[in-house]
Amino acid sequence: MEASEKTFYDKLIENYHTELSHSGVSGERLASRLYKLSEIGYTESGGVNRPGYSFKEKQAKELVIGWMKNAGLTISIDGAGNVFGKLEGKGEKPSIVSGSHVDSVPNGGHFDGPLGVLAALEVVEAWREQGYTPEKPYEVVIFSDEEGSRFKAGLTGSRAYMGKIDIEELKGLRDENGKPFEQVITEYGSSVAHYLDARNNPREIDTFVEVHIEQGKVLEREDRPVGIVSGIAGPAWLEVTFVGEAGHAGNTPMKGRRDPLVASALFIKAVKEFPQQVSDTAVATVGKLNVYPNGVNVIAQEVQMIVDIRDIHQETRDRLVDLIFAEAEKIAAAADMEVKLVCNTKITPLPIQQNLQDKLAKALAKFEIEPTYIPSGAGHDAMILGGGGISAAMLFVRSKDGISHNPKEWTSLNDCVAVVHVLKAFIEDVMVD
Amino acid sequence: MEASEKTFYDKLIENYHTELSHSGVSGERLASRLYKLSEIGYTESGGVNRPGYSFKEKQAKELVIGWMKNAGLTISIDGAGNVFGKLEGKGEKPSIVSGSHVDSVPNGGHFDGPLGVLAALEVVEAWREQGYTPEKPYEVVIFSDEEGSRFKAGLTGSRAYMGKIDIEELKGLRDENGKPFEQVITEYGSSVAHYLDARNNPREIDTFVEVHIEQGKVLEREDRPVGIVSGIAGPAWLEVTFVGEAGHAGNTPMKGRRDPLVASALFIKAVKEFPQQVSDTAVATVGKLNVYPNGVNVIAQEVQMIVDIRDIHQETRDRLVDLIFAEAEKIAAAADMEVKLVCNTKITPLPIQQNLQDKLAKALAKFEIEPTYIPSGAGHDAMILGGGGISAAMLFVRSKDGISHNPKEWTSLNDCVAVVHVLKAFIEDVMVD
Numbered sequence: 001m002e003a004s005e006k007t008f009y010d011k012l013i014e015n016y017h018t019e020l021s022h023s024g025v026s027g028e029r030l031a032s033r034l035y036k037l038s039e040i041g042y043t044e045s046g047g048v049n050r051p052g053y054s055f056k057e058k059q060a061k062e063l064v065i066g067w068m069k070n071a072g073l074t075i076s077i078d079g080a081g082n083v084f085g086k087l088e089g090k091g092e093k094p095s096i097v098s099g100s101h102v103d104s105v106p107n108g109g110h111f112d113g114p115l116g117v118l119a120a121l122e123v124v125e126a127w128r129e130q131g132y133t134p135e136k137p138y139e140v141v142i143f144s145d146e147e148g149s150r151f152k153a154g155l156t157g158s159r160a161y162m163g164k165i166d167i168e169e170l171k172g173l174r175d176e177n178g179k180p181f182e183q184v185i186t187e188y189g190s191s192v193a194h195y196l197d198a199r200n201n202p203r204e205i206d207t208f209v210e211v212h213i214e215q216g217k218v219l220e221r222e223d224r225p226v227g228i229v230s231g232i233a234g235p236a237w238l239e240v241t242f243v244g245e246a247g248h249a250g251n252t253p254m255k256g257r258r259d260p261l262v263a264s265a266l267f268i269k270a271v272k273e274f275p276q277q278v279s280d281t282a283v284a285t286v287g288k289l290n291v292y293p294n295g296v297n298v299i300a301q302e303v304q305m306i307v308d309i310r311d312i313h314q315e316t317r318d319r320l321v322d323l324i325f326a327e328a329e330k331i332a333a334a335a336d337m338e339v340k341l342v343c344n345t346k347i348t349p350l351p352i353q354q355n356l357q358d359k360l361a362k363a364l365a366k367f368e369i370e371p372t373y374i375p376s377g378a379g380h381d382a383m384i385l386g387g388g389g390i391s392a393a394m395l396f397v398r399s400k401d402g403i404s405h406n407p408k409e410w411t412s413l414n415d416c417v418a419v420v421h422v423l424k425a426f427i428e429d430v431m432v433d
Numbered sequence: 434m435e436a437s438e439k440t441f442y443d444k445l446i447e448n449y450h451t452e453l454s455h456s457g458v459s460g461e462r463l464a465s466r467l468y469k470l471s472e473i474g475y476t477e478s479g480g481v482n483r484p485g486y487s488f489k490e491k492q493a494k495e496l497v498i499g500w501m502k503n504a505g506l507t508i509s510i511d512g513a514g515n516v517f518g519k520l521e522g523k524g525e526k527p528s529i530v531s532g533s534h535v536d537s538v539p540n541g542g543h544f545d546g547p548l549g550v551l552a553a554l555e556v557v558e559a560w561r562e563q564g565y566t567p568e569k570p571y572e573v574v575i576f577s578d579e580e581g582s583r584f585k586a587g588l589t590g591s592r593a594y595m596g597k598i599d600i601e602e603l604k605g606l607r608d609e610n611g612k613p614f615e616q617v618i619t620e621y622g623s624s625v626a627h628y629l630d631a632r633n634n635p636r637e638i639d640t641f642v643e644v645h646i647e648q649g650k651v652l653e654r655e656d657r658p659v660g661i662v663s664g665i666a667g668p669a670w671l672e673v674t675f676v677g678e679a680g681h682a683g684n685t686p687m688k689g690r691r692d693p694l695v696a697s698a699l700f701i702k703a704v705k706e707f708p709q710q711v712s713d714t715a716v717a718t719v720g721k722l723n724v725y726p727n728g729v730n731v732i733a734q735e736v737q738m739i740v741d742i743r744d745i746h747q748e749t750r751d752r753l754v755d756l757i758f759a760e761a762e763k764i765a766a767a768a769d770m771e772v773k774l775v776c777n778t779k780i781t782p783l784p785i786q787q788n789l790q791d792k793l794a795k796a797l798a799k800f801e802i803e804p805t806y807i808p809s810g811a812g813h814d815a816m817i818l819g820g821g822g823i824s825a826a827m828l829f830v831r832s833k834d835g836i837s838h839n840p841k842e843w844t845s846l847n848d849c850v851a852v853v854h855v856l857k858a859f860i861e862d863v864m865v866d
């Protein structure tokens with residue numbers, strides 16, 4: 001790195017309003033920890049690579065575990081690699097839990113996940129400085145493999161924790177190099193059996209609250225640092241494989257070709273048009289596409305894609321899935337081609353309970369922040385816990401230009417610290433419920 | 434191999450019409466030699482792996498050199514590893530040359546290349562049995578590294594021979610493992626200096642004729658064993674990269690997205706429609722496409738494709754390149770996106786001289802085969818020699834289902850022997866010109 005080049009830490013701290021560090025919350029500590037996490041899997045373009053169940057994800061967890069221990073938390077790790085750092089409360093009651101994840105998409109950003117974990121931990125640090133002992137136990141959690149970009153099956157850590165993943169699904173998972181999940185999880189230091197055990201460890205949770213960057217532009221537009229999530233759009237992931245007929249690119253006349261990449265092109269074009277037919281909030285994206293054999297002078301034999309389909313209302317989301325499913329079959333039939341359609345992931349959208357949204361608004365009011373209610377387009381671990389019947393809430397933090405899953409992902413340290421204060425006030429409120 | 438399983442040899446010989454073995458030509462010998470070559474680099478799925486300048490390609494050449502020597506040919510090998518087996522003629526005249534290559538694509542077939550070499554050698558064997566001495570010298574050639582799949586630069590052996598390759602290009606070549614060409618060619622037993630020397634050895638060639646499988650379905654449809662190549666389509670390889678804006682697939686509204694995979698879909702759809710606008714023989718194919726970062730829930734940042742564009746007429750091929758180039762720019766402009774366009778490879782198409790096509794038709798007539806004139810979509814060593822001013826002709830042999838570059842590649846032994854007879858008649862005709 002050139003002497004003149006600013007580090008991620010320098011950029012975080014340079015416009016920080018130091019008066020925001022109060023009530024035991026330290027913006028400087030939070031910046032330093034965000035920076036230290038960013039170094040694990042740091043990419044040339046300034047982003048981060050920490051796939052689920054990779055060595056880098058494990059390293060990141062171990063770094064946070066060290067901080068948790070220093071803060072006096074008792075560590076437990078389940079078979080899915082989910083990490084819990086527990087602070088005992090005054091009584092034997094269900095825990096308040098907060099946290100997020102530390103894995104990333106390929107070349108992702110430094111806030112998506114880490115901020116939720118470090119904000120939850122900063123609350124403990126603040127309490128230590130203030131000499132505060134909570135009424136109920138409090139736990140900081142790191143869920144494994146939230147992004148799911150490695151195995152094309154997201155939220156596996158929180159799903160394992162809620163018993164929403166079974167051995168059949170695990171058996172089917174392979175990473176991009178064809179390595180089976182079983183081998184990956186064994187090399188990670190667990191096993192499929194231990195993995196499934198995570199669900200046999202039902203903890204009593206009073207309330208779960210997750211802090212996350214917005215990954216959209218609503219708060220930026222409203223000029224507010226923190227907002228309240230009103231509902232979470234559950235994603236459906238549809239794997240679409242067109243199987244055509246390979247051939248020599250030079251010797252196969254255009255007429256009569258059964259080229260699956262041409263079929264895929266028609267499909268991608270159609271997918272873009274469907275969301276507006278079902279709702280204003282629906283989205284559908286092909287972000288992952290692989291061609292086989294992928295040779296310059298070979299007409300493709302097979303093209304595999306995954307369509308990411310979302311809406312915050314289950315009815316419209318499912319209608320969109322059906323439309324896209326039917327379109328793939330229509331294109332395949334017209335092109336005299338086989339199409340394989342598999343829906344790997346289909347997560348129920350989650351509305352957030354009104355009483356939790358009200359309590360979040362009360363915490364915001366303490367810092368004179370007007371409440372903004374935002375539907376989340378992205379799935380989050382909070383959605384899995386909420387879908388399993390746990391009281392789950394979410395806070396969004398302003399995200400520059402709405403960019404995420406990208407090295408350019410950015411949230412100012414001022415906003416990061418603002419959300420820690422709001423989170424702390426919310427938890428202290430729920431503690432005395 | 435299971436006792437019950439048929440070998441490649443068994444499959445070749447089982448439906449052979451033995452009466453085709455006449456005039457010194459032996460189908461049994463040809464089958465045995467195709468079989469022995471198939472064993473060098475034989476793959477699990479029944480194909481073959483003999484990359485250019487690999488140990489396997491060298492082994493294959495050495496096997497053929499042994500047969501050449503037994504047939505009384507004098508061997509010379511140039512710095513590019515091209516093998517020449519020379520039979521002296523009655524006088525000191527330029528040679529008639531025939532042959533092809535013995536390298537293969539990964540998991541390729543057993544006819545693409547080897548049949549051209551062994552057919553040329555079978556002509557010598559037939560002459561020996563008949564006690565025929567040619568008027569002019571005759572040479573059987575094995576060109577190195579025709580397929581080019583190892584260094585992504587095909588026809589390097591014949592290009593070196595014609596002085597169409599320079600030190601700059603050789604310096605830039607690396608195989609898939611990053612090994613520089615210089616190291617590969619040194620390990621092969623030559624050197625870059627010797628390689629470039631191949632061009633300092635200009636042989637006088639009267640006529641070059643290459644036998645090759647069709648790699649298309651024209652002869653199969655016409656029910657003819659052998660056909661005449663009317664011209665060879667030179668490929669242009671256009672690298673197209675759309676650069677858009679990455680984002681979270683869930684939190685980025687459909688409106689305002691700059692998704693390079695959607696742009697690529699429009700482009701691929703358009704590419705398919707252009708060839709018919711320029712000629713009946715033009716083709717354009719996107720067979721290689723890579724998405725970055727290729728994550729399930731990430732709108733792509735960048736999509737890179739290569740378009741393979743061919744026609745046998747340079748004017749229409751270049752017009753097609755221009756049309757596709759312009760379309761890429763148009764799509765990028767409409768989508769507010771950057772597009773990078775690079776034309777890496779642009780090889781001049783080769784029309785085959787009319788007098789050579791007429792002589793091939795005369796040779797076919799001797800065996801009562803109606804002439805079929807076929808444009809070759811694939812590049813061949815004959816194209817390089819012809820492009821350098823040598824009289825070059827090509828015979829195509831019927832290829833089952835038009836499949837090549839694949840373990841399923843198949844030409845019946847009857848058709849292999851038919852083409853040897855035609856080749857022999859053509860060469861004997863050219864000998865007395």
